[in-house]
Amino acid sequence: MNFNTILGKKDFMEFLRGKKATFLLSCSVTKTADIEGISQAGIPGKMHLTPTLDAEFLAIKEVRSLDDIATTSKGIPTPGLITRAVHEIKPFENIEFLNLGFEVMPKIDYFKIHNFDIKPSNRIDESAKIDAMAIFQKGLEFGQNYKSSSKYTILAETIPAGTTTAKATAMALGYEECEEYFASSFKKTPNAIRDKVLKSALYKIDNSMDIFQKLSIVSDNMIVFNAGFILGLQSTNHKLVLAGGTQMAAVLLTVNSILKTMGGEIDSSKLALCTTKWIAEDENSNIEAILKSLDFKIAAYYAEFDFSTSKSEVLKLYDKGEAKEGVGAGGALVYAAINGASKGEIVKKVESFIGV
Amino acid sequence: MNFNTILGKKDFMEFLRGKKATFLLSCSVTKTADIEGISQAGIPGKMHLTPTLDAEFLAIKEVRSLDDIATTSKGIPTPGLITRAVHEIKPFENIEFLNLGFEVMPKIDYFKIHNFDIKPSNRIDESAKIDAMAIFQKGLEFGQNYKSSSKYTILAETIPAGTTTAKATAMALGYEECEEYFASSFKKTPNAIRDKVLKSALYKIDNSMDIFQKLSIVSDNMIVFNAGFILGLQSTNHKLVLAGGTQMAAVLLTVNSILKTMGGEIDSSKLALCTTKWIAEDENSNIEAILKSLDFKIAAYYAEFDFSTSKSEVLKLYDKGEAKEGVGAGGALVYAAINGASKGEIVKKVESFIGV
Numbered sequence: 001m002n003f004n005t006i007l008g009k010k011d012f013m014e015f016l017r018g019k020k021a022t023f024l025l026s027c028s029v030t031k032t033a034d035i036e037g038i039s040q041a042g043i044p045g046k047m048h049l050t051p052t053l054d055a056e057f058l059a060i061k062e063v064r065s066l067d068d069i070a071t072t073s074k075g076i077p078t079p080g081l082i083t084r085a086v087h088e089i090k091p092f093e094n095i096e097f098l099n100l101g102f103e104v105m106p107k108i109d110y111f112k113i114h115n116f117d118i119k120p121s122n123r124i125d126e127s128a129k130i131d132a133m134a135i136f137q138k139g140l141e142f143g144q145n146y147k148s149s150s151k152y153t154i155l156a157e158t159i160p161a162g163t164t165t166a167k168a169t170a171m172a173l174g175y176e177e178c179e180e181y182f183a184s185s186f187k188k189t190p191n192a193i194r195d196k197v198l199k200s201a202l203y204k205i206d207n208s209m210d211i212f213q214k215l216s217i218v219s220d221n222m223i224v225f226n227a228g229f230i231l232g233l234q235s236t237n238h239k240l241v242l243a244g245g246t247q248m249a250a251v252l253l254t255v256n257s258i259l260k261t262m263g264g265e266i267d268s269s270k271l272a273l274c275t276t277k278w279i280a281e282d283e284n285s286n287i288e289a290i291l292k293s294l295d296f297k298i299a300a301y302y303a304e305f306d307f308s309t310s311k312s313e314v315l316k317l318y319d320k321g322e323a324k325e326g327v328g329a330g331g332a333l334v335y336a337a338i339n340g341a342s343k344g345e346i347v348k349k350v351e352s353f354i355g356v
Numbered sequence: 357m358n359f360n361t362i363l364g365k366k367d368f369m370e371f372l373r374g375k376k377a378t379f380l381l382s383c384s385v386t387k388t389a390d391i392e393g394i395s396q397a398g399i400p401g402k403m404h405l406t407p408t409l410d411a412e413f414l415a416i417k418e419v420r421s422l423d424d425i426a427t428t429s430k431g432i433p434t435p436g437l438i439t440r441a442v443h444e445i446k447p448f449e450n451i452e453f454l455n456l457g458f459e460v461m462p463k464i465d466y467f468k469i470h471n472f473d474i475k476p477s478n479r480i481d482e483s484a485k486i487d488a489m490a491i492f493q494k495g496l497e498f499g500q501n502y503k504s505s506s507k508y509t510i511l512a513e514t515i516p517a518g519t520t521t522a523k524a525t526a527m528a529l530g531y532e533e534c535e536e537y538f539a540s541s542f543k544k545t546p547n548a549i550r551d552k553v554l555k556s557a558l559y560k561i562d563n564s565m566d567i568f569q570k571l572s573i574v575s576d577n578m579i580v581f582n583a584g585f586i587l588g589l590q591s592t593n594h595k596l597v598l599a600g601g602t603q604m605a606a607v608l609l610t611v612n613s614i615l616k617t618m619g620g621e622i623d624s625s626k627l628a629l630c631t632t633k634w635i636a637e638d639e640n641s642n643i644e645a646i647l648k649s650l651d652f653k654i655a656a657y658y659a660e661f662d663f664s665t666s667k668s669e670v671l672k673l674y675d676k677g678e679a680k681e682g683v684g685a686g687g688a689l690v691y692a693a694i695n696g697a698s699k700g701e702i703v704k705k706v707e708s709f710i711g712v
Binding site: 020059060061062087088089090091092093094108109110111 | 365366367368370371373374375625694695696
């Protein structure tokens with residue numbers, strides 16, 4: 001299996017070939033996910049459990065907080081299965097969790113869960129009610145003090161309705177050119193519902209507000225914390241792979257806006273973004289264009305992986321544009337690629353999880 | 357390849373997934389192995405060479421102290437082949453040896469052999485003549501001062517007739533409920549011979565003796581030293597996997613008795629036992645029941661590995677209950693499982709060692 005370059009040169013990823021990584025999963029709940037029809041990243045009515053179940057399945061291949069793994073209403077299983085499959089074939093050196101607002105704590109022992117006293121955020125059409133400055137500071141400090149025994153870290157996320165809050169964040173920060181570039185867990189973005197939510201959210205902000213005031217209303221903890229984390233990590237030499245799609249791109253837009261306001265600089269050569277083929281080739285979003293809106297350059301990659309050889313019709317829905325990305329699936333697949341895994345063994349492993 | 361849980365939760369092993377381990381092989385000779393028909397863990401008349409040959413083969417895939425690897429009289433090769441196969445496919449970070457009474461030192465350079473001035477112990481039907489208190493102290497100190505660059509350590513053993521001394525140890529310490537639970541290197545435990553040896557050994561102890569007096573007569577250096585090692589390691593945060601069957605369970609029973617007598621406590625969350633499927637499913641022994649006799653809880657696992665797909669009739673004897681475990685084969689297989697090895701590649705590698 002190979003990886004392909006979306007932006008920049010392949011050197012960053014080639015340098016990481018064969019090196020073991022720590023996998024850091026940012027887990028957060030925004031009550032935006034409770035809005036009917038806005039996301040399919042979980043069980044309707046139980047979206048708030050998705051980060052908990054993703055954390056459990058990734059760590060121990062078992063869901064303890066529900067009877068079964070989270071699937072969409074169409075039965076598409078979480079991309080977390082892909083990440084877990086990679087972990088079984090080419091294990092990460094370490095998996096740790098960032099509690100950026102679990103509704104329910106995952107029931108796992110031994111694994112490090114970093115707690116920051118962060119609560120789930122509110123639905124953005126009623127104001128997220130985040131203390132964005134405080135959350136950003138927590139991320140910044142975590143980054144400044146970050147120590148890892150691994151050569152680099154893969155940062156992923158699980159937050160249902162996160163593409164909606166990502167788009168709201170980008171719009172609130174003034175990236176109007178990105179309006180059509182954000183993805184969705186649905187093949188067909190539920191634009192009517194999403195636009196209504198975005199309109200209500202953006203109606204609450206105005207240009208007299210500073211960045212953090214805006215983020216407090218329209219964003220989510222994952223974006224705000226990780227913007228801080230990325231900037232905090234600048235004081236170290238540690239390399240970071242952002243594993244995600246347009247949500248991780250929104251984290252970078254936030255970093256970009258903070259730097260512009262505060263006049264700072266970033267050495268983005270320590271940083272890259274990795275995503276799935278489904279995001280890279282998505283007709284309804286454009287991650288490359290979002291990344292090109294940044295004032296700094298960043299390398300981006302995707303893994304040459306799909307379910308075309310699978311026997312499972314439900315997995316093949318990924319190839320049709322459902323689900324696409326999450327739980328760092330794209331970053332995990334690139335990790336698998338640079339550690340010598342084959343596409344076939346990953347497909348087989350994912351199939352084994354759903355009993356195919 | 358997966359691992360299964362015998363006792364406790366899978367979290368401990370899942371946490372270790374992808375992490376590199378040091379493999380520590382306890383090598384010891386008890387002259388109990390010279391009793392005809394008591395063990396098949398080696399060449400009749402040359403049982404005392406088995407730990408030497410196991411150490412050589414594990415380290416360098418070569419036996420230098422004899423012309424050929426140790427096989428049973430039926431030609432079943434040592435489980436050390438499995439451990440070596442794992443080391444070739446998913447190498448340990450480090451292999452070190454504990455000299456708990458080699459008769460003949462292994463002829464290997466570079467590899468660390470920890471020496472403690474410990475001599476082979478006597479046959480237990482004539483009294484083992486161990487200074488158990490001194491051996492225990494040596495283990496304790498080794499544990500207290502143990503430093504490793506690895507994330508955790510796998511502790512294994514090679515000591516022919518070790519299941520007999522293990523059973524004698526359990527009986528002497530008063531675990532009568534465990535009488536039927538100890539395994540043997542034979543499919544059919546040679547009960548007539550073993551019972552006679554046990555009777556003679558246990559006849560030499562009485563209830564006025566303290567634990568160490570009893571151990572001095574009926575036990576072996578591997579059990580006594582490692583009981584100390586486990587307790588010494590409690591002063592560190594290092595995680596330890598006991599790789600073995602009912603012999604390692606006897607080490608834990610010894611730890612349990614020492615704690616009861618001395619009034620200490622153990623944090624067994626840093627500890628687990630890993631064994632083979634052949635021990636886990638053995639009809640003639642019951643490792644789960646032994647572990648349930650402990651006053652503390654301990655997680656235990658076995659690897660989903662057998663030779664059912666092998667072309668070798670001699671290896672298939674393992675599946676029929678011969679040999680079963682030793683040289684940390686079970687722990688090595690679990691290590692292989694959590695580092696992404698497949699059953700097929702291990703079977704093939706073991707076959708290659710015996711020219712299949």
